[in-house]
Amino acid sequence: MSDFPETFAPRARQWPLRRVLRSAPLSLVFYLAIVGGIVWLALRGSASMGYNWQWYRIPQYFYEITDQGFQWGEIPIGLVATIGLSTLAFALALVLGLLVALLRLSDLVVGNAVAVGFLELVRNTPLLVLLYLFYYVLGPIFSLDRYWASVLCLAVFHAALISEIFRAGILAVPKGQWEAAKSIGMTTGQAYRWIIIPQSIRMMLPPLTGEMVHMIKSSAIVSVIAVAELTTIGRNIISDTYMSFEIWFTIAAVYMVVTLALSVLVSRLERSFTVKR
Amino acid sequence: MLDRTPIIDIRGVNKFYDGFQALTDVSLSVFSGQRVVICGPSGSGKSTLIRCINRLEEHSSGQLIVDGTELNDETRNIRAIRQEVGMVFQQFNLFPHLTVLENLTIGPMRVRRASRRDAEATARKYLERVHIPEQADKYPSQLSGGQQQRVAIARSLCMETRVMLFDEPTSALDPEMIGEVLEVMVELADSGMTMIVVTHEMGFARRVADLMVFMEAGRIVETAPPEKFFTNPESERCRVFLEQILSH
Numbered sequence: 001m002s003d004f005p006e007t008f009a010p011r012a013r014q015w016p017l018r019r020v021l022r023s024a025p026l027s028l029v030f031y032l033a034i035v036g037g038i039v040w041l042a043l044r045g046s047a048s049m050g051y052n053w054q055w056y057r058i059p060q061y062f063y064e065i066t067d068q069g070f071q072w073g074e075i076p077i078g079l080v081a082t083i084g085l086s087t088l089a090f091a092l093a094l095v096l097g098l099l100v101a102l103l104r105l106s107d108l109v110v111g112n113a114v115a116v117g118f119l120e121l122v123r124n125t126p127l128l129v130l131l132y133l134f135y136y137v138l139g140p141i142f143s144l145d146r147y148w149a150s151v152l153c154l155a156v157f158h159a160a161l162i163s164e165i166f167r168a169g170i171l172a173v174p175k176g177q178w179e180a181a182k183s184i185g186m187t188t189g190q191a192y193r194w195i196i197i198p199q200s201i202r203m204m205l206p207p208l209t210g211e212m213v214h215m216i217k218s219s220a221i222v223s224v225i226a227v228a229e230l231t232t233i234g235r236n237i238i239s240d241t242y243m244s245f246e247i248w249f250t251i252a253a254v255y256m257v258v259t260l261a262l263s264v265l266v267s268r269l270e271r272s273f274t275v276k277r
Numbered sequence: 278m279l280d281r282t283p284i285i286d287i288r289g290v291n292k293f294y295d296g297f298q299a300l301t302d303v304s305l306s307v308f309s310g311q312r313v314v315i316c317g318p319s320g321s322g323k324s325t326l327i328r329c330i331n332r333l334e335e336h337s338s339g340q341l342i343v344d345g346t347e348l349n350d351e352t353r354n355i356r357a358i359r360q361e362v363g364m365v366f367q368q369f370n371l372f373p374h375l376t377v378l379e380n381l382t383i384g385p386m387r388v389r390r391a392s393r394r395d396a397e398a399t400a401r402k403y404l405e406r407v408h409i410p411e412q413a414d415k416y417p418s419q420l421s422g423g424q425q426q427r428v429a430i431a432r433s434l435c436m437e438t439r440v441m442l443f444d445e446p447t448s449a450l451d452p453e454m455i456g457e458v459l460e461v462m463v464e465l466a467d468s469g470m471t472m473i474v475v476t477h478e479m480g481f482a483r484r485v486a487d488l489m490v491f492m493e494a495g496r497i498v499e500t501a502p503p504e505k506f507f508t509n510p511e512s513e514r515c516r517v518f519l520e521q522i523l524s525h
């Protein structure tokens with residue numbers, strides 16, 4: 001169809017130079033150069049501080065072989081907790097975000113006002129303050145423990161961002177699709193379910209992945225109320241061992257591996273979506 | 278030969294977009310089995326009029342009665358009427374994420390609650406009627422414009438509506454594909470379908486129309502049977518319009 005070119009038309013040919021600049025090997029070279037630079041600076045700085053590197057003590061936080069056999073260390077356990085927390089919060093954020101987006105797109109005046117109020121409130125509050133609100137204010141009122149206060153805080157914060165992704169995706173579907181759906185007698189709900197949402201999903205997938213990556217990173221903030229997850233575990237290990245350089249490098253690398261893996265996974269997924277047509 | 282009560286009864290309808298009046302005191306009765314062709318210059322309100330009939334646009338005042346049901350804010354009425362009135366658009370508006378077959382079955386299955394089997398049987402029957410049974414499993418983007426518009430006609434037929442509206446169904450097509458779409462529409466007319474067609478294809482109009490309607494500046498200026506309309510229209514403006522359109 002003429003007004004639906006991006007997803008169905010073959011990809012436009014790119015300039016050779018741009019293709020080289022965007023190619024994976026070159027990105028990797030850039031990336032390694034930057035990481036190398038940071039490591040070099042850190043090494044120089046730590047040398048002048050007389051920092052005592054103890055990398056050999058790091059593997060035990062990944063796994064241990066004991067009398068009982070193989071055991072996961074604290075870092076993988078923390079990572080699983082981070083992923084669990086983020087996934088749960090993301091699932092809630094998707095539902096809440098869709099609700100807010102639909103309210104904003106509806107012609108209900110009250111619904112619209114509620115949605116806009118919610119968006120402004122969340123968008124103009126720092127995440128840390130929002131977390132304190134959930135834990136110290138809403139927590140006692142609704143008897144939320146620290147885990148649920150964190151999950152709900154992250155869900156609400158990301159729901160605001162996700163609702164904008166949904167809204168943009170839904171608005172990007174041409175008006176003629178609504179008209180065709182209505183003219184065969186569909187209700188608004190049926191049109192969303194069968195015609196509009198399936199077409200917007202494809203446009204929303206890349207920004208939604210970005211949002212999941214963002215969620216995994218911002219989940220680190222719940223370490224300030226000591227919810228057990230990757231960053232909290234890092235802090236705990238450091239307070240026992242004082243190995244702040246090694247542990248923070250390691251924790252950062254673990255976050256990065258997970259978020260990069262996620263991006264790769266979704267770009268694969270996206271490609272298989274387009275190839276099918 | 279025609280039913281006495283009109284299937285579509287438009288009485289003194291006005292339509293405003295903000296301050297702009299797109300329809301002024303439009304009245305028109307269409308009887309079951311009748312084929313009405315509407316023509317007129319661009320911007321004269323032809324689309325607005327037929328889009329009011331299935332409530333894609335809301336009329337501002339006057340009465341619009343379809344098959345005995347008055348169109349008003351009652352959602353139930355609107356949906357009931359949409360199940361009686363199909364529409365074919367200038368831009369086809371096929372669902373690009375669904376195959377041709379799915380485009381045809383989604384309405385019957387979701388709106389009419391037909392089983393997949395029945396819906397597919399109906400879909401194949403109508404694909405046959407628009408002469409593209411072999412395209413059932415393709416996606417719309419893989420078809421030519423003429424094929425897409427025929428799928429759109431079949432999609433509307435699958436809802437088994439009593440009336441079909443066409444808004445310039447051939448205007449977006451390359452010239453060599455206009456014929457195949459008009460052919461399907463002529464066959465549809467011969468089968469007795471009630472049709473309201475906005476078009477400038479006067480050959481088609483001569484062939485199938487029972488009633489010609491000429492609109493200008495939001496008003497119906499002339500309503501006449503085709504014999505009279507093409508040979509001896511009453512209004513000067515209609516005569517001028519016909520000369521322009523028939524001369525090229």
Ligand SMILES: Nc1ncnc2c1ncn2[C@@H]1O[C@H](COP(=O)(O)OP(=O)(O)O)[C@@H](O)[C@H]1O
Nearest residue numbers: 294297299317318319320321322323324325326
């Ligand atoms: N959604 C709209 N908002 C404002 N004006 C509109 C809208 N749709 C149509 N119009 C105006 O109403 C008039 C009639 O339009 P339309 O029914 O599309 O004419 P036609 O189909 O005869 O070319 C035009 O002047 C057009 O600009």
Ligand SMILES: [Mg+2]
Nearest residue numbers: 323324325445
């Ligand atoms: Mg028009």
